Amino acid sequence: MGYYLAGFGALPVISLWLQDGAGLSALSTALVVTVQPVAFFATSAVDGSVLHRLPAHRTLGGGALAVGAGNVLMLAIGADSSWTALIPGLVVTGVGAGIVSPVLPSAAMSAAPASQSGVASAAANCARQLGLALGIAVLGSVFHRFSTTSGGTGLHAAYAHGLTAVFAVAAAIGLGSGILALRLLKPPRPATQPA
Incomplete structure (x- = not known):
């Protein structure tokens, strides 16, 4: 859930910034955002x-x-940034999502007894959907809160301030989820037999 929230929850506000802050057309915005699924x-x-x-x-x-x-790479967004500042971060988030997505269903199913593999797969898919829905809601709220209280001048500066907060929250969730997965999903060491 955390990876999906961090990877895709910010896309609606990125689209807002690209159109209203960076001045791109809807088609150009779609092409920029497409970098992430291509990497995925x-x-x-x-x-x-x-x-x-x-x-x-x-x-x-x-x-x-x-x-x-x-x-973290997308934290480089500033008031004078262009759309190109997003490209490295979109590529890396796409690569990360491309690593997780093919493995998540099988990892969930293999962690459950064979009779419960369908339930485990459904739970993994539910976590994805929940992560996306929460990501849009939480990161959208963060964007709104920080873009309206930026103290800066102009729409571009306000949007950049909001995006910085969004990327900081998403980075913390993504990194935290990764650390938790590395620790919690690590297989237990086999017990050593006395000699």
Whole structure:
């Protein structure tokens, strides 16, 4: 849920900034935002079979950390930034999502007894949807709060201030989710037999 919130919850406010703050058309905005799903699909297509052979804590944790790192890169947005400042962060968040998404359903199903694998898969999909819905709501609220109280002059400065707050929250959630996944999903060490 955390990776999905951090990876995709900010897209509506990014679209607002690209159109109202950076002055792009709707088509140009869509093309900029498309960078993320292109990186997502490229990563999944190239590394999908390799990812399934790695331990789940590494893929899920590492992917979520990459999503958090992508948000850290987008903290570079400032009042005088252009749309190109988003590209590195969109690429890295797309790569992180491309690492997590192919592995998440199988990791959830393998963690449950065979009779409950359908429930586990449904829970993983529910967590994705919940992460997206909460991401839009929470990050949209953060954007509204900080873009209206920026103290700066002009729409571009206010939007940049709001986006900085959004990316800081998303980075914390993505990095926190990655650290939790690395720790909590790590398989237990086998008990050593006395000699």
